[in-house]
Amino acid sequence: MDSKNIVWHDASVDRKERNNKNGHESFVLWFTGLSGSGKSTLANAVSRKLFEENKQTYVLDGDNVRHGLNKDLGFSPEARTENIRRIGEVAKLFVDSGQIVSTAFISPYREDRQQVRDLLQENEFIEIHVDCSLSTCEERDPKGLYKKARTGEIPSFTGVSSPYEAPENPEIVVNTEENSIEAAVDIIVKKLEDKGLV
Template sequence: MGDYKENIIPHSHSITKSDRVAKNGYQPKVLWFTGLSGSGKSTLASALEVHLHNKDYSTYILDGDNIRSGLNNDLDFSDRSRQENIRRISEVAKLFIDAGVIVLTAFISPFKSDRKSARDLVGPENFIEIHVDCPLEVCEERDVKGLYKKARAGQIKFFTGISSPFEEPENPDIRVNTADDSLEDCLAELIKKIEPKISL
């Protein structure tokens, strides 16, 4: 049968990312929010998207539960599936970048190697890693979705922070502390550091 990949030939289109950047007047980026469950990734990403949308930037949020309800509903939470989850998300984010859209991703993405792979895939110049820093005990106290309680009871396998590790980013592009700082303060910090990176 041969290697089927030999018959895949990507098509070059007339309109390029550079054309879209010139038309839009800003640089599309992947804003990659990483942190424990309950740290505030989705809340912050949503608040930041509202701010950017109101300033006429084209945006889209890729959120963990939403993606796993559709595109990645065939994956579990084993290490291998987590790796594939991040790979697929990275490929989708890369398409958004090419389309000229600022994409905000809110995923635990617990492994350093997977976050590095995501950065490499979309291009380091397009990738902004945001560590939503919040201690496990605070996230567990919040337990917004009741998942920590289930994990402690053994009802959820491979739960990050309990039965699966979270490898904290050592040098994220941006770090915000949602345990000590308010949503408004964290959002202000994000805006201050991100807007110069998307401006032409």
């Protein structure tokens, strides 16, 4: 695409004004982990807790986004990369709007997650590794996807026939085998408080 005739248009209300009015910083909570690890459940629980504390929050969920914005994408490595690129750009807009946006995506590749981090400023990208063993995720299998992957119905399924590259230095790690959702939420919110973000 030839973008030389496209110019960024500054908004009349800037992010700093929105953050001041909201009474908190805006940033991305990037939940990454295997299918069944609890990303969506945890992202929504954190969002609910912050919302009840009068914070502006929103959750971008992997399945929900693939119903609309990314419904044209498959699950090849290239399509997964484009899926995450688009989400990163949308998340950046949410940050600019003054919100705390939680994203719940497997996002299996470190390079893709790094590209999203690079779109944002320091302390705007909080990577949360939702750590859970493959065996436990398979036991949970809330959508029946592992069963289909094991029988070959779903090719290129993360953790089975496609790799998952766990974060090397995430800001937060929560183990959903060892912690309840409530305990995991408390861990995350405490970390955000310690960072002075909420």
